[in-house]
Amino acid sequence: MNAHMSRSQGNVQEELRRRLWADPALRALREGIARREPVLTVSGVHASGAKAFLLAVLRGFLDASGEKARPVVFVSPEEDLQALGEEVRLFLSLLGEEDPAAVALIPAFDVSPFEGLSPHPAILQQRAHALTMLARGEATIVLVDAKALLGRLPPVADLRRSDWRLAPGEELAPETLVSALLAAGYVREDPVREPGQFSWRGGLLDVYSPSEPAPVRIEFFGDEIASLRAFDPDSQRSTAPLDRTRITPLREFTLSREELSQWSERLAREWADPAFAHDRKRVQIAAHTGDPPPGWEFLTPLTRPLTSTLFDLLPSSLFLIDDAARLPADLDQFWQTMRERYTAARENGRIVLSPEHYFLTPEELTARLTERQRLELHPLGRSLLFAEAQERLPPEIEVRAVSQRGVRASASDWPKLLTPPPGALTFLVARSKPLAEHFLKLLAERDVPVDLFPSTSVSTIPPRGDAPRWPLIILTGHLRSGFSLPALNFSIFSQHDLLREELEPTPPSPSRERPAAPFLSDFKDLKPGDYLVHVDHGIGQFEGLVQLTMPDGTPHDFLLLRYADDARLYVPVERMDLVQKYVAADGGSPRLDRLGGTTWLRTKARAVRAMRDLAEELLKLYAERKLIPGHAFSPDTPWQAEFEAGFEYELTPDQARALEEIKRDMERPVPMDRLLCGDVGFGKTEVAMRAAFKAVMDGKQVAVLAPTTVLVEQHYRTFTRRFAPFPITIAQLSRFCSRAEIARTLRGLEEGTVDIVIGTHRLLGRDVRFRDLGLVIIDEEQRFGVRHKEQLKHLRRRVDVLTLTATPIPRTLYMALTGLRDLSVIQTPPPDRLAVQTLIVPFSPAIIRSAIERELERGGQVFFVHNDIETIHEIAHLIRQLVPRARIGVAHGRLSERELERTVRRFVHQELDVLVTTTIIENGIDIPQANTIVINRADRFGLADLYQLRGRVGRSNRLAYAYLLIPPESTLSAVAHRRLAALKEFSDLGSGFRLAALDLELRGAGNLLGPEQSGHINALGFELYCQLLERTIRELRGEAIEEEIIPQINLRLPIRIPESYIADMSQRLHVYKRLAAARTDAKLAELREELTDRYGPLPPEVERLLLLGAIRNAALPLRVRAIEREGTRLLIRFADPDRLRPEQRSAFLAAHPSAEFAPDGTLRYDPPASDERTLLLQLRDDLLRLQDAAYNSAGQSQRDGSAEMSKGGRRR
Structure with a gap:
């Protein structure tokens, strides 16, 4: 069958080429080109x-x-x-x-x-x-x-010299490559995660070239390239060796610091007129700092003319x-x-x-x-x-459209449209391989002769007779709309001719998954001046990573914290598990605690008492949900598969995983309560629609709640378009509906003739009665009022609930992270989504004019956000003066319902070019043609607000811009500065999680946990608060919680990571934090592998740190308080010596004749070790031997994976 198939396929390609060469118009063209x-x-x-x-x-x-x-x-x-x-x-x-x-x-x-x-x-x-x-x-x-x-x-x-082809064995000084990367626009960043970044650590250079599918780790041996390895930008681990790589420039212009200085000197001579003083100063500051000013690319002709x-x-x-x-x-x-x-x-x-x-x-x-x-x-x-000059007509290629109408109504029309007539060559283009295979299956079931290009296991119809019948050939690729060439008897259809979607199609591109990693404890961005919480001593201020010489002469790294009365605390780096970043509920700066005082202990005790009340309330709510039986939805139906195939994009890996989790919850006999968190436009609505379809297929009704009427209408349009081919009734309920429409919808909900209703909080009204409600989808729950949230809380006890949000409110986030609520995360951008370019600029009519005109020139639309109703019409008047041709509308909350609806609809239907609006658009207007947003007085917005506003643009594959207009920087507050810097820093896609945590720090959680709980968060810091709350909840659940004892280890050995190995302080802190958290030998082995991969062979100091981590892990199940060294003897102090059985003590004494157990629980012995490394390995093995003897069941998980720990370590 395969041979039969490939013969047919080859013939199709050959037949198409034969027709192209035989066509008279194309032949005339070919001959003219040749002449x-x-x-x-x-x-x-x-x-x-x-x-x-x-x-x-x-x-x-x-x-x-x-x-x-x-x-x-x-x-x-x-x-x-x-x-x-x-x-x-x-x-x-x-x-x-x-x-x-x-x-x-x-x-x-x-x-x-x-x-x-x-x-x-x-x-x-x-x-x-x-x-x-x-x-x-x-x-x-x-x-x-x-x-x-x-x-x-x-x-x-210059252009020919601008890219680098590298292979192992080539001679190249790393300094030369670093200089070239800086000149080509690469930014030094460790770790390397995005295209255009590089880092250099000793003999290793990481670089992410846009021309390569993954970043590359270049290992040098002197001035020779020893090896090339691709690595994963998230885990930072090498994935595959490479035999060559290519580094391409990020821009056609290059710039050195010397050139910046030359510009500054030339401007001082030739542009000395006071009129240019401001711009001249901008360049002079850049020359001093080495940081090029915005628009520097267009100053390059000052020193290097553009000659080609x-x-x-x-x-x-x-x-x-x-x-x-x-x-x-x-x-x-x-x-x-x-x-x-x-x-x-x-x-x-x-x-x-x-x-x-x-x-x-x-x-x-x-x-x-x-x-x-x-x-x-x-x-x-x-x-x-050529009506007047008919004597010499140019060749004409007749092109026709293949489809004048959308054929979305039913797949039953496809056979008539797609079955090739005798002699015709017909093709269909699907965006993805899964969709191509789905078309193949559907069309084969409808008796359409069909085959995949270039290979498939389905047989095709071979050509026969004078008019061969060719099969329909399905290609995978991108085609915006189909066409036919009658002269060639050739037709090609796009999937958009069959599945009419209004979204602008974008070509598929490989998308990279980003794991939803914890972010609150990330010390990578810790800097002096930040506040930290020490679990035992309270809130202090981080002053840096310092090295002290111990009394025995060994160097040791410490975190230095400053407390009240200028007291200092030195925290050993191996005990970084005791330290967390401080994040408050009100965003303010905390009072420093007093070292040695009792205030901190009393503060913790008060908070824990208050937590018990909150935890009991939360547990009661979630326990009730588990006890109340819910509807267990049936497995997917064939119609579900057909509905999902109607989506013209392939789901991202995150979307697919979230959908699987939601369906699994729905099929369980308890009510679902899942939070779906995804960046604006990352495809939450598509996942929600699939869940809604599943519910309707089981005979259940679905309610979709949105915070604003505008968002309700948008969801209504999206749902009706997506559900059109199926007999499902969808209605909307909001203030935009007439009384007759509302009455009809209410009647339909009660009688069961309405399957899906989309509405505002109007859906929570007493007159709304469902015949059989099965699923509630809540969009942006944090935008609803307190009373409505209470109603939603009660609703959760009865039906499946799916909540959608782009920036989770801290309470929701915390609940999800502490296991009280199920969480799905979509962090993968859709294919070909580009990060929004964020420009922070002073308010300037010239910038406003150019931003609007540029968008209008490419047929787009502009949001202009001005959050002051009193002056919004003045701004609209200013824009009319600046851009007279722009059609401008104004939208804000004081407009009448109909007026607001009419304005928004005109913008949606592209009858307006610029919408001057308050933050009413923040709640979800989705207009793919709007790709520029100008936000006036951006310094007055919270970070989550700016983040969501910026998400209104960049919803298609077009480049998008966010202009944050601010007053002169000298007038901005410190908090406003930090907000704007953070938004610019996280302008990559999928950063909502990180921003939610940052906004929590900057603006605070307010009354989300109530004023009393907010006070305790301020006192303890958000992370410690969450940890203690989680512990309280576990205690209330009846879980046995034994206090963990971390041993103090003092073997008179240097404890530090040399700066020559990891130069960046924040990266060293991050490794110390990872080491403190690596509680299994498998985790230590993973860290060893990663460090070797990223930074090269481990120096003795780092080898020692990892071995000390293994010793700590072996001591944890034995509840060892301290391990010390006295001369040649080792001392192991046990917290619970009675847990060691007498016969096991005897076994240890037999193995170590010098050993003795003191009545206070201290074990002393002389290990037979000749050097430091052997001593550490011996100590680890002795602890493991004791662990096996004393606790055959306890601590098993500690030892999993220990076989891989350290070179020369014994295999267990």
């Missing part, structure tokens, strides 16, 4: 997919005629290059071209050189990668934004000009806009060079294009274009 006719014209190609197909066909023609090295350059004024690139790769693969990856994309910059802003990092990276490919002759197809064609570039020789253009990199290319008739006018308009912006920038005192420094003039561009062979595309048919 090097200066200008060729083609009409009729208007669909994006057809343009991509033509590019792949032209590539094939050039390759077949021996011109493989000749690139095809596609120039377009408005095509989405990213999507077009994916489509070109799809068709290259279909036509059997050798390297679909050799497609280079060159977008234009998203900012002009005259705004004092840097381009988006994603654009800089994409351009740098493409230009490097061109400079090295690696690109076969080049997709260029027409405006980028005007741009001037650094010298070609794309034409220099593409000397013999075939240029394909899209919509050639309008290109000259578009470029003239662009040039005119640049001149206007240059003039305005000069008038505003900005240091800028004239447009000629950055761009070719339209005349220069025309001259360069005239020197190249070009193929001009005209979208209109030739009868319209």
Whole structure:
């Protein structure tokens, strides 16, 4: 069957190529290209997919005629290059071209050189990668934004030198590579987690190049590369050896500190006019600090003129000009806009060079294009274009749409649409392999002859007779919409032609999972001045990591904490388990405790008494839920599979895991109470809709609660669109509904004719009665009032509840983390989501104008957040003056219901360009076309608020911007400074968890736990409070809790990690914290492996630390208080000596004749050790021997994995 199948498949590809070569229009085109006719014209190609197909066909023609090295350059004024690139790769693969990856994309910059802003990092990276490919002759197809064609570039020789190919055995000084990385825009960061970062630790250099799928660890031996290893950015562990790697630049410009100084000197000479003083000072400060100012990329011509253009990199290319008739006018308009912006920038005192420094003039561009062979595309048919000149018609390629209507109504229409007629070649493109396989199964069940490309186990129908019947071939890839070419009897469908989704499609890309790691105890960002809580001594201020010399002359590392009355406490690094970061409920600074006083002990005792009351209440609620029987939902139905297949994206790993957890909860006979936490737009709603569908399939009703009417309407649109093919009734209930609609919905809920209802707190009204409610989905519960939260609390006892949130409120977070509530986390961004570029800038009309105009120029929309109703219309008036062409609407909570609804709807339907609004949009308006948000007085917002507001943009694959407008920085409070710095720091995707913890620290938990509990959190710190509460809950559950005794170990040995091994203090602290928490030998072995991998071979000091950790672990089950050294003797002091049985004491004494057990529980003996390492290994083994003898059952878990501990350690 496989041989049969592959023959058929090969024939399809060969047949398509045969038709392409035989087609008269394409033959005329091929011959014209071969003759090097200066200008060729083609009409009729208007669909994006057809343009991509033509590019792949032209590539094939050039390759077949021996011109493989000749690139095809596609120039377009408005095509989405990213999507077009994916489509070109799809068709290259279909036509059997050798390297679909050799497609280079060159977008234009998203900012002009005259705004004092840097381009988006994603654009800089994409351009740098493409230009490097061109400079090295690696690109076969080049997709260029027409405006980028005007741009001037650094010298070609610089571009050729800008990337590095590395392999083991090559000679390269690590210092040389570090200098090159800094010049290419890489940032020094340890650990390396994101593209564009590197770190250098002795003989190891970690670097994450955007061109590579994972970061790479380069191990040097002197000036030679000893090895290359890929590593996981989350665990930091090596994953695979590499035989080569490539490091590409992050931008086409490079900058050294010397150049910054040269700029500063030149500006002082040539731009001395006082009008430019502010901008001049900006550059001078940058030269002093070495930190380039925003927009520095456009100052590079001051010292290094941009001497080349794309034409220099593409000397013999075939240029394909899209919509050639309008290109000259578009470029003239662009040039005119640049001149206007240059003039305005000069008038505003900005240091800028004239447009000629950055761009070719339209005349220069025309001259360069005239020197190249070009193929001009005209979208209109030739009868319209050439009505007056019929004597010489250019070839026309007739392109038709394959589907004029959405066929979402039912899959039953697909056979008629997709079964190929005799002789026709028909293809279907699915976004992912699972979806392709699902289409294959569905269509095969409906008797459509179908096969997968390039291989499958399903047989196909071979061609027979004069009119062979070809099977429908399913490809995996990206195509925005299908098209047909009647002359070739060729049709190709996109999945979007079958599954009509309104979302803008984005091409799939591999997404990386991020584990939901604990963050409160992370010492990686600990710095002097932070507050710490010592479990025994209370709140102190961290002053640093210090080294002291002990009385016996050995060096030892300590955390230095300052307490009240300037008292100091030195905490040994091996006891960092006693220390935590202090986080308060009100965000304020705490009072330092007094060392040796009783206040701290009384504070803890008071808090524990109050905790018991809270814990009893919480346990009662959750115990009731476990006792009350709930509905156990049935396993998934076939319709569930069909509903889930209707989603046109593949679920991310996190989404799939969350869905599995939710379904498992629903199928249990107790009510579900699960919190689903995911970044804004990471796909929580899709997971919730699948849970809702499952509930309805079991005959149950579903209620979806949202905090605002606007969000209700959005959810209603999303649900109705997604559920359309199924006989499921969905209604909404909010203040936007008329009385008649409300009455109809209430009646339907009571009678059971409404399956899903979406509403505000109106759903909690007394007149709302369900026939059989089975699932409640709550979106952003923290936005509901106290009374409504109480009602929700009672609701939880009766039905399954799924709560959705992007930034969990601390109580919810804490409950989830202490096991009182089940938690699912979605931290993986959807395919091709880009981090929002966050710009913190002073309020400036010029910046507001450029931000809005830039978004409007690319057909997008803008949110302008101004959270003051009194002055919101003044801001709207200002924007009208700045951008007269913008259609502006105003939205705030004082508008009438209908007025607010009308404004928001107009914005949703793109009848408005700018929505000037209060934070009413924070609660969830989802508009993929809105990709710029301007937030006025950002310093007045809490971090979680800013985070959620910023999440309103960046919901598609388009670059998104958040402008945080602030007053002059000198007027900002310290807390506002920290909030804004944190938002910028965590601008990567999936950082809501970290931000929720930070916002807790900065703004406080308020009354979430009630005023009394907030006071105890302030007194103890959030983490210790949670630990004590968890312990209290375990005691109330009746669990036996034995106080853990951590042994004090003093063997008169140095305890420290040398700075020569780990230079960064915060990283050393992190390792000390990990070591203190590694309570099994398996964890110690894991830490040893990681340290060796990340920092190289362990020095003796670190070997010793790990062995001391193994000794501590062996002593824990024996309840050892202390291990000390007196001369050559070892002393082991037991807290409970009576637990050692007499016969086991005798066995130990027999093995060690010098040993003696004192009445106070102290064991003294002389170990037969000749050196320090042997002594430590002997001590560990003696403790393990005692452990085996005295506690055959206790402590078993401590010993799991101990066989792997330390070189030379005995295997157990």
